[in-house]
Amino acid sequence: MLYATYRRTVFELGVIALERLRHSLFKLKEWGAGSGFLLPSFAGVLLFFIVPFLMLIKISFQKSATISEFAGLKNYKDVLTNEAFIQACGNTALFTAVTVPAAIVISLLLALVLNSQIPGKSTFRSLLLTPMMVPVASIVLIWQVVFSYNGVLNGWTYQLFGLERIDWMKDHGQLLTMFLFLWKNLGLNIILFLSALNNIPQEVVESSLMDGCGSIRRFFSIRLYYLGPTIFFVGIMSLINSFKIFREVYLLTGNYPYGKLYTLQHFMNNKFTRLDYTQLSVAAVILSIAMMIIVGILFFIESRIDKGVEE
Amino acid sequence: MEENIREERRKQAILARHHIYKEKVQPQSYVSSLPPSEREEFIEKQRAANAVKLRRRKVKSSIAKVFGVIFLSGAAFIAIMPIFFTFLNSFMSSSEIEGNYGVVFQSLPGSTNEASRFIDEAPQLQLIPQEVSADQYSEILLKNPSYLFRYWNSILLTVPIVIGQLAVACMASYSFMRYRKKRREVLFFFYIILMLMPFQVTLVPNYIMNQTLNILDTPWAVILPGVFSTFSVYILTKYMRRIPKAYIEAAIIDGAGEWQIFTKVVMPNCKAPVAAMAILLFIDYWNMVEQPLVMLQDEGMQPLSVFLSKVNVGDIGLAFAACALYMIPPLLIFLRGEDQLVEGISQSGIK
Numbered sequence: 205m206l207y208a209t210y211r212r213t214v215f216e217l218g219v220i221a222l223e224r225l226r227h228s229l230f231k232l233k234e235w236g237a238g239s240g241f242l243l244p245s246f247a248g249v250l251l252f253f254i255v256p257f258l259m260l261i262k263i264s265f266q267k268s269a270t271i272s273e274f275a276g277l278k279n280y281k282d283v284l285t286n287e288a289f290i291q292a293c294g295n296t297a298l299f300t301a302v303t304v305p306a307a308i309v310i311s312l313l314l315a316l317v318l319n320s321q322i323p324g325k326s327t328f329r330s331l332l333l334t335p336m337m338v339p340v341a342s343i344v345l346i347w348q349v350v351f352s353y354n355g356v357l358n359g360w361t362y363q364l365f366g367l368e369r370i371d372w373m374k375d376h377g378q379l380l381t382m383f384l385f386l387w388k389n390l391g392l393n394i395i396l397f398l399s400a401l402n403n404i405p406q407e408v409v410e411s412s413l414m415d416g417c418g419s420i421r422r423f424f425s426i427r428l429y430y431l432g433p434t435i436f437f438v439g440i441m442s443l444i445n446s447f448k449i450f451r452e453v454y455l456l457t458g459n460y461p462y463g464k465l466y467t468l469q470h471f472m473n474n475k476f477t478r479l480d481y482t483q484l485s486v487a488a489v490i491l492s493i494a495m496m497i498i499v500g501i502l503f504f505i506e507s508r509i510d511k512g513v514e515e
Numbered sequence: 516m517e518e519n520i521r522e523e524r525r526k527q528a529i530l531a532r533h534h535i536y537k538e539k540v541q542p543q544s545y546v547s548s549l550p551p552s553e554r555e556e557f558i559e560k561q562r563a564a565n566a567v568k569l570r571r572r573k574v575k576s577s578i579a580k581v582f583g584v585i586f587l588s589g590a591a592f593i594a595i596m597p598i599f600f601t602f603l604n605s606f607m608s609s610s611e612i613e614g615n616y617g618v619v620f621q622s623l624p625g626s627t628n629e630a631s632r633f634i635d636e637a638p639q640l641q642l643i644p645q646e647v648s649a650d651q652y653s654e655i656l657l658k659n660p661s662y663l664f665r666y667w668n669s670i671l672l673t674v675p676i677v678i679g680q681l682a683v684a685c686m687a688s689y690s691f692m693r694y695r696k697k698r699r700e701v702l703f704f705f706y707i708i709l710m711l712m713p714f715q716v717t718l719v720p721n722y723i724m725n726q727t728l729n730i731l732d733t734p735w736a737v738i739l740p741g742v743f744s745t746f747s748v749y750i751l752t753k754y755m756r757r758i759p760k761a762y763i764e765a766a767i768i769d770g771a772g773e774w775q776i777f778t779k780v781v782m783p784n785c786k787a788p789v790a791a792m793a794i795l796l797f798i799d800y801w802n803m804v805e806q807p808l809v810m811l812q813d814e815g816m817q818p819l820s821v822f823l824s825k826v827n828v829g830d831i832g833l834a835f836a837a838c839a840l841y842m843i844p845p846l847l848i849f850l851r852g853e854d855q856l857v858e859g860i861s862q863s864g865i866k
Contacts, residue, residue, distance in 0.1 A: 239694075241777065245687035246702075248743030253709055256720030256727075314590060317583045324584075330853060331591040337849040338598055339802045341820040342838030346597040346604075387594065392860065399861030440711070444746075447713040451804050469805070472715035476722075476809055488719045492712060499708050 257492075260485040268482055283486045292471040295464060299378065300446045303385050307442040308435060310386065311393035316423075318394065319401045329398070333391035340388075344455040351380055377457075377465040384452045389445050393438045400434035401427065432509040440502070598842070605839040608648045651836030662819070662837060669818035669841075672737050672807070673800045677793055679742035685789065688751035689777050692758070703752065706745040714805055722809060736810040741800060747792045754788040754862060755781060791859025794852050798845045 264280070267273045283289050314332070318325055335343075350357050351372040358370060372380050404427060412422055450469035457465060468491065475484045546554055655662045691703050709717070721740040725731045730739070758781060766780045782789075807817050814822075819841050823834070849856070 239690065241686040241693075241773070242690035242702075245683045245743065245745075245748065248683065248739070249706070249709065249745065252721055252724050252740045252743050253717060256724040259723055260720055314587070317586060320579070320583060322580060322583050322587065328587045328591055329857075332587075332594050333853070333857075334598065334846075334849070335594050337798050337845045338842055339798070339820060339845060341802070341804065341823040342601065342841045343597055345834050345838050346601050350597075390590075391594070395857050395861055399857075444711060450714070451802070454804065468713065469715045472718070473805070473809075476718075484719050488716045491716050492708075495712055495716070496708055499711055503704070503707075 257488075260488055263481055264485040264489050266482065279482050279486045280490070283483055283490065286483075288466070289471055289487065291463065292466050292468045295378075295466055296447075296468045299381065299449065299467070300443065303382050303446050304439055304442045306382070307386060307389055307393055308438055311390045311438065312397050312431075312435075314390065315394045315397035315401060318398060329394070332394055335388050336391045338388075340451045341455060344452065347384065347452075348456065380456075381449055381453055381465065385446065385449050389442060392441065396434055396438050396441075397431070400431050404430045433506075436502070436506050436509060598846075601835060601842070602839050605651055605835040606647050606649065607835070608646060608650045651833050652840075654833055655836050655840065659833075662822075662840075664815070665817065665819040665822045666840070668816060669801060669820065672734055672741075672803075672818055673797060675734075675738050676741035676800050677796045679738070680744060680747055680796060681789060681793060683742060684745075684747040684751055684792070685782065685785070686777070687748045688755050689781055691748070691752045692755040692781070693763075693773075706748055710745045710749050718805060718809060721806075725810060732811060732813050732816070734811075734816065737803075737806045740806070747796060750792055750860075751785065751788055754785060754859075757862075758784050787855055787859035787862060789859070790852055790855035791857075794848055794856045795860070797848060801845055 265274060265276070266279075267275045318328060322328070357372070361370075370376065408426055409422065412426055417425070447469070450467055450473075453465050453467060453470070454473075468487075472484060472487060475487070546557060549557060691699060717740070722731075725736045725740075730736050762780050762784070763776055766776045771779065802820060803818070804820050807821050811817050819837070823837060823841060
């Protein structure tokens with residue numbers, strides 16, 4: 205009797221185990237089919253970003269790149285008290301904090317103007333999009349001609365209005381780089397906003413008109429609501445591009461620009477040329493942590509926007 | 516018996532309907548309450564008022580239109596002006612450029628004699644060259660082969676990156692679209708963070724890896740990290756997730772394997788964003804300065820973009836033509852693929 209029960213239990217256990225095995229095999233197959241496609245990309249990312257980044261973290265705690273002696277937080281302290289680093293951080297943060305909202309607002313404004321019945325709409329759109337396609341290296345030359353101290357802009361203002369010359373690159377360097385950034389990136393944002401404006405359901409707009417809604421109210425209560433995800437997307441694109449402003453600054457003013465133009469990228473680049481790996485890795489680690497926090501906040505906001513639009 | 520009841524009910528229903536219609540009161544408007552003579556007058560007055568309102572609205576909208584056009588033309592002028600002038604200036608002879616802009620380039624921060632910044636001379640941006648000459652172009656294209664070599668370098672770096680990244684990214688984003696389990700989503704989030712990382716941060720790990728793989732100072736040092744960059748994965752995944760699930764389910768029911776779904780269902784739906792990404796990536800990597808600057812120490816291997824930054828200081832006479840030549844491929848691509856770019860990018864922008 206006891207033996208029979210024992211045999212049955214063993215048999216049942218065996219069946220269960222077999223089922224489990226089959227199930228996990230099935231799951232593995234399903235997972236493998238999808239992961240095969242991910243494999244090349246993931247291997248590359250692992251090889252060129254994740255593994256070296258772990259090496260970076262290791263180096264950042266070492267005395268130097270070659271001497272693998274544990275140095276604790278000394279390197280971090282060095283970098284965080286480095287004045288050049290702090291200034292570079294401040295400049296970059298200020299630049300991003302001003303230009304990203306400015307890019308969003310100005311391009312939204314231009315998109316709204318383009319979206320109203322304006323003749324030659326597509327021509328204007330292509331013209332505004334053209335700066336995006338021009339390599340920075342080849343356009344910098346003309347900006348130098350325009351904005352340098354003896355440049356054309358000063359010449360014009362001097363001749364026309366008798367104004368004093370302004371040294372744009374030295375005194376208003378940040379304004380200048382912001383202008384260059386906007387010049388290059390507005391076109392893309394305008395396209396994104398235009399298509400989003402076209403995708404707003406017309407019923408809603410019409411019914412709001414029936415209810416006697418003015419154009420300002422219509423913009424704030426209806427359009428802005430539907431534009432939410434696009435504003436987020438434009439913000440992300442602008443954020444990515446705002447870190448690329450180094451090219452313009454580098455090509456305009458070289459490796460050691462005036463104080464206000466000294467961006468984070470300059471700091472890293474100068475450390476590169478001096479082969480100062482510990483400082484480089486520490487700066488990279490700090491930056492990536494800061495970026496992760498920013499990205500986290502951004503995506504928290506996005507999830508809330510999405511919820512609003514779906515309801 | 517039942518017939519009777521039905522008849523009764525029908526009659527009641529008819530009565531009820533009559534009742535309702537009788538109950539309904541004819542709406543009395545203000546106009547119909549007026550006596551006929553006043554009524555005419557009132558209507559005339561209202562019509563006049565409406566006409567004035569309409570005219571005012573027309574004037575208002577046309578004023579707004581004029582302002583909009585002026586505003587947009589200003590923006591478009593600023594957008595197009597530098598490109599236009601670069602092309603115009605590229606047809607000047609070298610001596611003319613020296614004469615026009617010599618002052619400008621002497622006063623740049625990198626230049627040796629900064630004292631000349633106080634020269635009181637207002638330079639003019641020449642609209643039309645005094646004497647049209649193709650000197651600059653012939654110098655660059657025929658006499659001095661180093662420009663052409665750098666040009667070739669640029670192509671050699673850019674084209675493999677664009678093709679490679681698109682191939683890798685299409686497959687990766689297919690995987691991100693098909694399987695949306697927890698771990699995959701976390702990985703996707705990680706990809707987004709990688710995409711958002713400022714340039715110089717990812718440059719350091721790349722450099723270290725290139726060092727250990729011993730491919731520094733070869734084109735691979737720039738190409739490989741470029742291929743595995745995650746920007747296009749984000750855009751393509753965003754687009755692919757908008758493809759209706761029903762397409763894929765139908766394909767599965769018809770017995771398609773993953774590879775077949777990928778090539779026959781998903782990719783044909785993704786032509787626009789792939790084209791848009793190809794254009795965006797091309798301009799981005801055609802533009803690159805930092806990676807070659809760090810990874811390629813050998814000057815003979817650096818692309819034209821790095822080389823141009825050094826030309827600017829030296830011989831200005833040739834720089835404009837070099838810049839114009841460097842601009843041409845992206846502008847041509849833009850002219851050809853503007854519609855695809857607009858379509859693909861805007862589709863992935865809206866949710």
